[in-house]
Every structure is written in C-alpha cells, then in structure tokens.
Amino acid sequence: MTRFIGRKKELESLKSVLKKQSSSLIVIRGRRRIGKSRLIAEFGSRMHTIFFAGLPPSPETTIKSQREEFARQMQRELQIPLPRSDDWGDLFWTLDNSLKKDRVIIVLDEISWIGSKDPDFLGKLKNAWDLRFSKNPKLILILCGSVSSWIEKNILSNTGFVGRISLDLIIREMPLSDCQKFWKDQEGNISHYEVFKILAVTGGVPRYLEEIISTQTAEENIHRLCFRREGILFNEFDRIFNDLFAKRNEIYSKILKFLAERTATLSEIYKILEVQPSGASVNYMKDLIQAGFVTRNHLWSIKTGKVSNLSYFRLSDNYIRFYLKMILPNKNQISDSLFQKRSITTLPSWSSIMGLQFENLVLNNFLPLCNMLNIPLEEIQQKGPFFQRKTKIQQGCQIDLLIQTYYNCIYICEIKFSKNHIPSSAIEEVKEKIKRLVIPKGYSIKPVLIHVNGVSPKIDESRFFAHIIDFSQLFKS
Incomplete structure (x- = not known):
C-alpha cells in the first residue's frame, strides 16, 4: 500500500x-x-x-x-x-x-x-x-x-x-501543503512552479498524485499520464462519468464542456441543454456540485452584504477542464501514437489553460490564502469570484476573488498567471477594476496580487498592492 x-x-x-x-x-x-x-x-x-x-x-x-x-x-x-x-x-x-x-x-x-x-x-x-x-x-x-x-x-x-x-x-481535494509531500524525496530540488504545472492537471486529487514520478519533469509526467493512450488520465474522464452517472453521462458531459469555456448562469445551462426550466436540470447541477466538479458562486450586494438571486456556475475541477481542453481535442492523434515526441507546451491555448488552472488552485485553497492575508474567518461576510453586471448606471466588472469583511474592508484579489514576471501593467488593470466597481462610502480597499513566477520590480516599488503573494507561500500555510 x-x-x-x-x-x-x-x-x-x-x-x-x-x-x-x-x-x-x-x-x-x-x-x-x-x-x-x-x-x-x-x-x-x-x-x-x-x-x-x-x-x-x-x-x-x-x-x-x-x-x-x-x-x-x-x-x-x-x-x-x-x-x-x-x-x-x-x-x-x-x-x-x-x-x-x-x-x-x-x-x-x-x-x-x-x-x-x-x-x-x-x-x-x-x-x-x-x-x-x-x-x-x-x-x-x-x-x-x-x-x-x-x-x-x-x-x-x-x-x-x-x-x-x-x-x-x-472528502475534498488536498490542500497545497499536503500536495507538496508527494515530492518529499525531491525536497529542495524542485521548484514550486514545477509542482504547480502538475497540480494544474491533477488538482489536489491524491490518486492522480500517486502516479507522479518525482524525478521526472512536469512535462514528462503530464505527457506520460495524459498524452499516451495507456496513461491513467487519458481515459479517466469516461471512466468517471460512466461509473457515476451511467445513462445520463452525456448530459453531464455536455454541461461540463460548456463550463470548460466559461462560467454560466442556470438559464444559460437550460439553453445549451435545449430544455425548459425544470427541476431535473437543477438536479443535474446539484449532482455536479456534490460530485466536486462544479462550484456555484452567488453574487451579492456589497452595500448590504446580502446574497443575490443571481449565481454563476464554474468548473472547479482541474483534471476535468484539462481533459476537455487539452486531451479530448487531440484524442485521435494520441490514440494513433502521434504525440510521442510533441512538446505539450507548444499546444494552442497552453498558456491560457494554465491561467485558468492557476486561478482554480488558488480558489480551492481559500483557507491558507486567508492565513496569508491575516483575515480571521469569522470576520468574512462574503467571498468568491465577483461579477458586477453592466447597466445604464454602472459598468461591468469581474474580480477573480473578492473578500468582504464585516468591518467594511474589501480585498480585491487579482490571480495572475505568467511563466515570466508579472509586468507593471497589472497595476493599471486592477485600478480600472476598482474604478468600475460600485463601492459604498466608508469602505477600505485592499488590492491583492497572487502570482507564481515573480513580479516586476516596479510593482514592488509602487506599493499599490496591500499584499503580493507568491503561490509558493500557500504551500506553507
């Protein structure tokens, strides 16, 4: 064992x-x-x-x-x-x-x-x-x-x-602090960015992490597990859904394929399923949420702190998204052994998928993030990805993660992936989001930047961000 x-x-x-x-x-x-x-x-x-x-x-x-x-x-x-x-x-x-x-x-x-x-x-x-x-x-x-x-x-x-x-x-995904223990024999020899690339595919699912060969690079592990027809993650999606949902697996697969591209409201789910609003469709979403594949994020009023009736569903399982975006479109070529020597990092949309997976990992490790921000959990009024709808009197705005406390403090978290340092332009991007966001008087704003490969010196020098958190710090919390 x-x-x-x-x-x-x-x-x-x-x-x-x-x-x-x-x-x-x-x-x-x-x-x-x-x-x-x-x-x-x-x-x-x-x-x-x-x-x-x-x-x-x-x-x-x-x-x-x-x-x-x-x-x-x-x-x-x-x-x-x-x-x-x-x-x-x-x-x-x-x-x-x-x-x-x-x-x-x-x-x-x-x-x-x-x-x-x-x-x-x-x-x-x-x-x-x-x-x-x-x-x-x-x-x-x-x-x-x-x-x-x-x-x-x-x-x-x-x-x-x-x-x-x-x-x-x-039982939920393992926190990052436990995930890194699968590389214990390589402690000090492997970067947190290298670990991130694996977790971008596996998430904190221990059965997948058990298949990691710690002396191989992230690319070698991903290639072996995902892009060979004998790889454990090549057909894992079909096995999961056949076992879990049997005859209805096509319906669930259709929903997940849509969510792999974007977040969606329940009414948008009805449209892609081509059905009228019904309890059955609501139950499909409940099934996916309780299975751990999808998360439902409710919007809320910053002014009152009360949850809105409007909510969005997002795909929160890293393996499912990676399979749908990177493995499934290339499945025939992989089956024909045409991926033997292809560099997976040259695949179209590789960088964008890594960005989505990075955001997922941070959101799925909310508790250690709160520790880094020194926010007591009992002080949190609302938290989650935040969407402000565009109307005649306000602009649209999307925040990767917004944390609102009972003490009129709002943390606006920008979760930004790059294989290089985050450029100083990130400051203006976050300033624009804050400008668009409708914030009542008397609230303090705490901009937060979460990154994986360092930031431009200009970002440090600007002192704009209240907190700049390296992804590696979440492994220690």
Missing part, C-alpha cells in the same frame, strides 16, 4: 467516534479518486476492518447480482459458508451473527452502486442497523460513496436514517 499522506483533520474526525460508548453510523462521500477508501483503510489499520464493494453499474448488473456479489465477499472476508443471497435482511443478519464483539469496522463502499436499483435495500439496511448492528457498542458502520447526490437524497435526507448518523464526512 502507498504511503499515506495528509488528511489529518479527517482522521481526527473519524478517531473522535472511538471515544463513544456506543455504535457509530458514518457517511463518507467525495468525488472518485479523492481517497475515501484509502482514508478508511488508514483509520482502520489497527482495527478489524471489512470492506464490501458494490459492482460498477452496467447493463448486466442487476439487483440479484449485487446481492450475490455481496454474499461472495462475505464468504471470503468472514471465512464462512456461502450465505443465501435471496434477501438483504438475511445477508445483514448473517453478517452480524458472524462478527466478533471486538472493535470492528464494516464498510459498504460505493453504496449507491449496491442499493440504487433495489427499492428494498435501504429499508433492510435501516432495520439491520436498528435491530442488530447498533446493539454492538464496538461496531462502526461506514457508508461510502462517490455519488454524493444519491447519498444526500436517499440516506442523509431519508427519515429512516434521521438521528442515526454520527458523522457525515465530505
């Missing part, structure tokens, strides 16, 4: 249930490859832990085949005769009877695969918990899955499970 990295807070949350004098029902959810199973294995490394995994969705997978597979896993894990698989209630009863009364962790991995087609599964599981599993004070039952929307609807919002769940743990 690979070396376990990070997840300190998540482990602390899990370990806290061990202090209880009663059984625990835990829900763990997050996007595919985010490290849910690996986290559970680390948590249960000194305890008796039994994993049961559902069969991936396919036209051949049935309710019966899921029960039969569960029974076979019980036979192997518990070393018992093959149990009858006619009924989930009988399977759970046999499972409980086969357990010793020592500390034990039972994991139902990819819970939606196991139960989504079976209308009786959750009811039988709820009864088994109430009548059997919960009676063992040393038992922990973990329901784990990648389809967070299914878990939200069928477990967390299900009246049958209300009051029974001890912990609902959402």
Whole structure:
C-alpha cells in the first residue's frame, strides 16, 4: 500500500467516534479518486476492518447480482459458508451473527452502486442497523460513496436514517501543503512552479498524485499520464462519468464542456441543454456540485452584504477542464501514437489553460490564502469570484476573488498567471477594476496580487498592492 499522506483533520474526525460508548453510523462521500477508501483503510489499520464493494453499474448488473456479489465477499472476508443471497435482511443478519464483539469496522463502499436499483435495500439496511448492528457498542458502520447526490437524497435526507448518523464526512481535494509531500524525496530540488504545472492537471486529487514520478519533469509526467493512450488520465474522464452517472453521462458531459469555456448562469445551462426550466436540470447541477466538479458562486450586494438571486456556475475541477481542453481535442492523434515526441507546451491555448488552472488552485485553497492575508474567518461576510453586471448606471466588472469583511474592508484579489514576471501593467488593470466597481462610502480597499513566477520590480516599488503573494507561500500555510 502507498504511503499515506495528509488528511489529518479527517482522521481526527473519524478517531473522535472511538471515544463513544456506543455504535457509530458514518457517511463518507467525495468525488472518485479523492481517497475515501484509502482514508478508511488508514483509520482502520489497527482495527478489524471489512470492506464490501458494490459492482460498477452496467447493463448486466442487476439487483440479484449485487446481492450475490455481496454474499461472495462475505464468504471470503468472514471465512464462512456461502450465505443465501435471496434477501438483504438475511445477508445483514448473517453478517452480524458472524462478527466478533471486538472493535470492528464494516464498510459498504460505493453504496449507491449496491442499493440504487433495489427499492428494498435501504429499508433492510435501516432495520439491520436498528435491530442488530447498533446493539454492538464496538461496531462502526461506514457508508461510502462517490455519488454524493444519491447519498444526500436517499440516506442523509431519508427519515429512516434521521438521528442515526454520527458523522457525515465530505472528502475534498488536498490542500497545497499536503500536495507538496508527494515530492518529499525531491525536497529542495524542485521548484514550486514545477509542482504547480502538475497540480494544474491533477488538482489536489491524491490518486492522480500517486502516479507522479518525482524525478521526472512536469512535462514528462503530464505527457506520460495524459498524452499516451495507456496513461491513467487519458481515459479517466469516461471512466468517471460512466461509473457515476451511467445513462445520463452525456448530459453531464455536455454541461461540463460548456463550463470548460466559461462560467454560466442556470438559464444559460437550460439553453445549451435545449430544455425548459425544470427541476431535473437543477438536479443535474446539484449532482455536479456534490460530485466536486462544479462550484456555484452567488453574487451579492456589497452595500448590504446580502446574497443575490443571481449565481454563476464554474468548473472547479482541474483534471476535468484539462481533459476537455487539452486531451479530448487531440484524442485521435494520441490514440494513433502521434504525440510521442510533441512538446505539450507548444499546444494552442497552453498558456491560457494554465491561467485558468492557476486561478482554480488558488480558489480551492481559500483557507491558507486567508492565513496569508491575516483575515480571521469569522470576520468574512462574503467571498468568491465577483461579477458586477453592466447597466445604464454602472459598468461591468469581474474580480477573480473578492473578500468582504464585516468591518467594511474589501480585498480585491487579482490571480495572475505568467511563466515570466508579472509586468507593471497589472497595476493599471486592477485600478480600472476598482474604478468600475460600485463601492459604498466608508469602505477600505485592499488590492491583492497572487502570482507564481515573480513580479516586476516596479510593482514592488509602487506599493499599490496591500499584499503580493507568491503561490509558493500557500504551500506553507
């Protein structure tokens, strides 16, 4: 098993249930490859832990085949005769009877695969918990899955499970401070810009980072993982969406392809799907948000601090955007081995895609950024990418990240990528944004510049920016 990295807070949350004098029902959810199973294995490394995994969705997978597979896993894990698989209630009863009364962790991995087609599964599981599993004070039952929307609807919002769940743990991308540990053996020999280029493709997804060869350059790693037909990230997009969304994967893919080009409102999503406003389309967006691929940013009034009804959706998963923008358009050539010696940095739009990925990484690491800016989290009234709509009385304006505090202070963050130093023209660009932005009287403005490869000496000398933050500083927070 690979070396376990990070997840300190998540482990602390899990370990806290061990202090209880009663059984625990835990829900763990997050996007595919985010490290849910690996986290559970680390948590249960000194305890008796039994994993049961559902069969991936396919036209051949049935309710019966899921029960039969569960029974076979019980036979192997518990070393018992093959149990009858006619009924989930009988399977759970046999499972409980086969357990010793020592500390034990039972994991139902990819819970939606196991139960989504079976209308009786959750009811039988709820009864088994109430009548059997919960009676063992040393038992922990973990329901784990990648389809967070299914878990939200069928477990967390299900009246049958209300009051029974001890912990609902959402696993997100690793912070930069943990990501850099994948290069620990090259500490001091590799620049943060080199690490950034990898993270621009992988984001903070540990399964992807495990594939990094630390002695290779960023370009060599990206080429091996993305631009060879045997590379793990070459077909990853199709695997994710076939596993997560099955028959509806084309709808989700269409939405993401649109968001890879620009942010969009819900009404614009309706247009590209060619549908009328409906609950189904809203649910598509909820699914993508809960899967960790999309973020919804609400606009707000700076004057009142109140959230507006208007919101924008943005693609917040670096791998998804990189695949749609850089791998998919070249997929046939890659499949025909025509990318063997091509320099990926010469691909059209390489620099622009790096800029978008850089912005994503900064936005996804908001907490360490606040530490750098010395902003207590409890003082933040609103935060996020900010759009000011053009009207007859005001100009349009877009801010990469705006942080508004309860003490009438506004941080205007310019997230700027360049493979060279940021030129002094960045000062005028930010001044123009501030000029356009409608700001009530009595507010202080704090311009912030976030960069990855240094800034022009003129920017330092101007003292215009309240904070100039090098991307490398976010690795240390």
